[in-house]
Amino acid sequence: MSTLTQVARDTQVFDLIGKELHRQESGIELIASENFTSKQVMEASGSCLTNKYAEGLPGKRYYGGCEVVDEIEQIAIDRVKELFGASWANVQPHSGAQANTAVFLACLNPGDKIMGFNLAHGGHLSHGSPVNISGKYFQPIFYGVEPESGLIDWDKVEATAVREKPKLLICGASAYSRDWDYVRLRAIADQVGAVLLADISHPAGLIAKGLLNDALEHSHIVTTTTHKTLRGPRGGLIMLRHDFENPFGVTTSKGKTRTMSSLLDSGVFPGTQGGPLEHIIAAKAIAFGEALSEEYYNYAVQVQKNAQVMAKAFLDKGYKIISGGTDNHLMLIDLRPKGLTGKLAENTLIKADITINKNMVPFDDQSPMVTSGMRVGTAAMTTRGLVENDMERIVDLIDDVLTNHDDDAKIAAAKQEVNQWMAQVPLYS
């Protein structure tokens, strides 16, 4: 009879995990949405908690045997409330996109109008893209950046909102390097009777530490991922600072109006998910604990400093950064003045073990598979311990590889330098 311990180790898969670890350790990681979690975050993600069903919330579950996971989930909730100054949080969304879908279910009816930041200008597909549920089940309209400045013009956002009267106004982006004016956005939302959703997936860690504007104070609802600057496991999260009665008159079967926190809980489960991932929630709890530390504050400050130095280094070499710089951890570079496409940049840099992602730039004339831009961020390499002068060296290397994209010897030399450098700043060993 076969028992669990007698099953042979699956070397086919574990060999590949080993290869991936080697890839992460030997290269320069500049994908702005990625980071490296601590060992304890990974340990919790790979724990026995994966075996447990726990539909419902701590103390109110549909399954028995939840005493332990109740405690774990409550720690995650309490810590994240402290971290962001929230009065309520749901830590169960499996991802950032799932968190947004739960918000839509809580606030909207199918066909309602939503207004988000244009995907082609740096927005996220879960904010109304026609290929996403947000664009298929709701009626999306968009705002974007100005061609000259690369910045959002809040007067234009207001004019569009007043004309279109969306029920949900969404702010937040995947490739916008500037801070958001939540005070102005809330005033616009109030003027048209919309709910303001701030999706802080990218800069969440910088917001938690007070390095960017406080999204929670002025937004009705805040969603985020937990794996970008926040440096936790892959997952999502919904928060409120101020709970409120749902503004669109949804009532219970007994005719009572429901608070937004209660609608959001239902929007996650049973609305859009089944059982929560308690192993990931444990890892979230650990990451939130880490993020409450002084050490993480210093990390977040360094992420922002590194991004500013990196942006300046790119500008000094004649690269065009959309909006001319950065307030957060990332920047979007328009490669057209250099005569390059995003695809060529991504494919060439990877040969030197430098990972970036190609990205559409505002008013791009290339397809999404080619693009005219690249997006880079400093969250991952700052975790690795790199500081300002290292950013200058990274930009030298990138410029060298892109300028000599036909020169295999030059690219090989860059790769050798990258690998030797990364061997000196170990990730997990």
Ligand SMILES: *Cc1c(COP(=O)(O)O)cnc(C)c1O
């Ligand atoms: C990354 C991101 C998401 C989606 O997160 P997933 O966990 O990949 O679903 C949502 N919104 C924004 C703004 C993002 O940058």
